[in-house]
Amino acid sequence: xxxxxxWWTDGDETIALVSEDGERIPHPELDTMITxxxxxxxxGLYRDMAVVRRIDTEATALQRQGELGLxxxxxxxxxxxxxxxxxxxxxxxxxxxxxxxAVAHLRGAKPVxxxxxxxxxxxxxxxxxxxxMAPMQIIIGAQTxxxxxxxxxxxxxxxxxxxxxxxxxxxxxQGSVSEAMVFAASFNLPVLFFCQNNQxxxxxxxxxxxxAPLAQRALGFGIPAIRIDGNDVLAALAATRFALAxxxxxxxxxxxxxxxxxxxxxxxxDDPSRYRPEQELEDWRTRxxxxxxxxxxxxxxxxxxxxxxxxxxxxxxxxxxxEECLALSDPDPEEIFAHVYSTEHRVIDRQRSFLSAYLGMFxxxxx
Amino acid sequence: MTVATMRSALNAGLRRALSEDGDVVLIGxxxxxxxxxxxxxxxxxxxFGPRRVVDAPLAEGAIVGTAIGLAYRxxxxxxxxxxxxxxxxxxxxxxxxxxxxxxxxxxxxxxxVTIRMPFGGGVGAVEHHSESPEAYFAHTPGLRVVTxxxxxxxxxxxxxxxxxxxxxxxxxxxxxxxxxxxxxxxxSGRVLHPLHEGRVLRxxxxxxxxxxxxxxxxxxxAAEAAAAEGVSLEVIDLRSLSPVxxxxxxxxxxxxxxxxxxxxxxxxxxxxxxxxxxVTDRCFEFLEAPPTIIAGFDTPYPPAKLERHYVPDxxxxxDGVDRVLGRPHAGVEKP
Numbered sequence: 001x002x003x004x005x006x007w008w009t010d011g012d013e014t015i016a017l018v019s020e021d022g023e024r025i026p027h028p029e030l031d032t033m034i035t036x037x038x039x040x041x042x043x044g045l046y047r048d049m050a051v052v053r054r055i056d057t058e059a060t061a062l063q064r065q066g067e068l069g070l071x072x073x074x075x076x077x078x079x080x081x082x083x084x085x086x087x088x089x090x091x092x093x094x095x096x097x098x099x100x101x102a103v104a105h106l107r108g109a110k111p112v113x114x115x116x117x118x119x120x121x122x123x124x125x126x127x128x129x130x131x132x133m134a135p136m137q138i139i140i141g142a143q144t145x146x147x148x149x150x151x152x153x154x155x156x157x158x159x160x161x162x163x164x165x166x167x168x169x170x171x172x173x174q175g176s177v178s179e180a181m182v183f184a185a186s187f188n189l190p191v192l193f194f195c196q197n198n199q200x201x202x203x204x205x206x207x208x209x210x211x212a213p214l215a216q217r218a219l220g221f222g223i224p225a226i227r228i229d230g231n232d233v234l235a236a237l238a239a240t241r242f243a244l245a246x247x248x249x250x251x252x253x254x255x256x257x258x259x260x261x262x263x264x265x266x267x268x269x270d271d272p273s274r275y276r277p278e279q280e281l282e283d284w285r286t287r288x289x290x291x292x293x294x295x296x297x298x299x300x301x302x303x304x305x306x307x308x309x310x311x312x313x314x315x316x317x318x319x320x321x322x323e324e325c326l327a328l329s330d331p332d333p334e335e336i337f338a339h340v341y342s343t344e345h346r347v348i349d350r351q352r353s354f355l356s357a358y359l360g361m362f363x364x365x366x367x
Numbered sequence: 368m369t370v371a372t373m374r375s376a377l378n379a380g381l382r383r384a385l386s387e388d389g390d391v392v393l394i395g396x397x398x399x400x401x402x403x404x405x406x407x408x409x410x411x412x413x414x415f416g417p418r419r420v421v422d423a424p425l426a427e428g429a430i431v432g433t434a435i436g437l438a439y440r441x442x443x444x445x446x447x448x449x450x451x452x453x454x455x456x457x458x459x460x461x462x463x464x465x466x467x468x469x470x471x472x473x474x475x476x477x478x479x480v481t482i483r484m485p486f487g488g489g490v491g492a493v494e495h496h497s498e499s500p501e502a503y504f505a506h507t508p509g510l511r512v513v514t515x516x517x518x519x520x521x522x523x524x525x526x527x528x529x530x531x532x533x534x535x536x537x538x539x540x541x542x543x544x545x546x547x548x549x550x551x552x553x554x555s556g557r558v559l560h561p562l563h564e565g566r567v568l569r570x571x572x573x574x575x576x577x578x579x580x581x582x583x584x585x586x587x588x589a590a591e592a593a594a595a596e597g598v599s600l601e602v603i604d605l606r607s608l609s610p611v612x613x614x615x616x617x618x619x620x621x622x623x624x625x626x627x628x629x630x631x632x633x634x635x636x637x638x639x640x641x642x643x644x645x646v647t648d649r650c651f652e653f654l655e656a657p658p659t660i661i662a663g664f665d666t667p668y669p670p671a672k673l674e675r676h677y678v679p680d681x682x683x684x685x686d687g688v689d690r691v692l693g694r695p696h697a698g699v700e701k702p
Contacts, residue, residue, distance in 0.1 A: 124472055135472055145428070150436040340470050
């Protein structure tokens with residue numbers, strides 16, 4: 001049965017616009033959100049997903065080779081991230097967690113900027129005001145509150161842009177995420193809560209975080225929710241467009257739960273074989289987001305050369321990424337003290353001078 | 368120039384900040400319709416509306432997190448935390464976010480958030496209403512921490528804090544909210560004392576006495592009493608707890624050779640310990656006696672009927688003075 005309304009009320013059902021076999025599933029309201037999509041746009045979405053997957057794979061390889069301290073792979077979550085990010089306006093502002101590499105890339109972060117944090121050369125990769133996306137957040141759920149404050153600013157200025165916050169299933173147990181929903185609902189703020197339920201918070205299955213669908217949390221706070229198949233890029237795109245239109249019109253928050261699957265480890269330090277049955281992963285492989293879009297295009301006889309084109313473009317991006325990553329050199333020691341405060345601070349200044357003189361001592365000895 | 372209470376000076380400072388800068392937004396619990404439990408924001412919501420003086424749901428972490436988001440959007444938020452002991456749910460947002468975001472964004476985004484809170488004891492309150500949590504903030508890189516002791520400083524320092532582009536923890540000595548003093552609200556032709564410089568309130572030659580917040584008045588009273596016994600105390604109002612005006616303290620200790628630091632907060636890991644360590648390090652050859660810290664005890668803040676034994680008073684400060692002077696006293700070992 002197909003729901004006529006995108007709003008979730010109960011049950012385990014998710015909205016998909018493309019079946020696992022690549023068949024287009026009609027939806028009376030969400031279809032109206034994507035009537036503008038051409039075959040080229042669909043191929044573009046495939047290209048986006050292929051490119052970020054390739055960036056992700058390259059970053060994982062760089063970590064294995066000792067060039068990155070850590071990497072949090074997004075493998076399996078390409079559709080949820082690409083679909084939602086492609087629905088945003090450039091003036092919307094994103095507050096994400098640490099796995100939203102696709103979102104950051106589509107906001108305008110260069111591939112090498114995605115790696116800077118894990119390379120250990122800076123705590124953030126990009127200029128947040130330039131791409132309108134805050135630095136990746138490591139403290140689980142903390143960024144949702146920043147989206148709320150940003151949304152309050154949008155409301156005060158009577159603007160129609162939206163604060164968008166990404167977080168995972170694990171984050172929904174954090175008090176800060178509940179508090180963010182209380183504030184967003186209470187003040188009626190233009191905030192999109194985009195939850196990627198990838199089934200695991202490191203080793204803990206989502207069932208440990210919640211006995212009810214996560215979308216139900218939002219309803220408890222008076223925030224309407226949409227529950228989508230997060231491996232369907234069309235559903236992610238259409239639902240996010242729908243949610244953003246609703247938010248812009250009503251200036252009120254919306255919650256999207258995208259059901260997806262983290263096919264890789266939590267980070268490169270993780271060993272999912274300790275907590276995840278191999279068969280489960282195999283089952284999810286059949287729901288691979290790239291495969292699904294490819295099948296849809298194949299059914300329309302539009303998949304010719306799709307993979308080859310995406311692969312050759314991705315390979316070139318990966319080659320440049322590797323080159324630029326290796327060229328990211330260690331910052332000067334005095335960078336330790338840069339930007340602790342925005343203006344003069346006597347303690348920082350004294351310690352900066354000390355370190356410089358101290359290191360200088362060794363240079364003299366060495367020369 | 369008028370005579371005002373510290374509470375009304377703070378109110379006037381907030382009013383001026385709100386009227387001078389449309390980006391200033393106040394957010395806190397009960398600060399709007401009620402005007403705050405101490406009435407520091409009295410009348411401001413009526414004057415500036417509920418979007419600039421915001422009554423928030425009861426979640427301190429969310430209040431600070433919301434302020435951070437407002438700062439991302441270009442606003443200059445001023446948070447009120449209702450009581451010192453209520454700050455802890457906000458510690459994550461303060462320590463992992465607010466204090467570090469300018470650093471994390473490599474200076475590309477500024478976070479001019481002021482967090483005001485009443486602090487300290489002596490008002491006969493129930494648990495969680497009398498604490499002195501300043502050391503947590505002074506220990507956190509990225510924050511500026513200040514406190515005031517007079518209506519004039521309350522007014523000026525609050526306005527300076529709000530104008531500052533970095534996060535400022537602004538501690539208000541709650542038992543002095545109703546203390547009166549002179550207040551000059553004019554802005555032109557008046558040179559403001561720099562926010563992070565302390566002030567010698569009373570010159571003296573025998574002992575340097577460093578205090579801040581509510582203990583400033585106690586220290587001035589102690590200096591008066593000591594003078595009657597022929598002991599000359601130099602009283603320094605620290606004003607800034609991060610960064611500490613160490614030069615002012617050291618210049619004084621070099622002259623007096625003796626140092627007493629007093630605060631209500633517990634001793635261990637406190638602001639006093641840090642000052643004494645720095646003075647010992649840099650002025651060792653000028654010291655005539657080991658410096659002493661008169662502090663609250665390393666216990667939770669006690670029930671109200673016991674607080675007079677906990678909060679340093681005039682006699683305990685003078686006991687500290689006696690010790691650094693090597694004078695005979697009750698013969699009790701230092702704790």
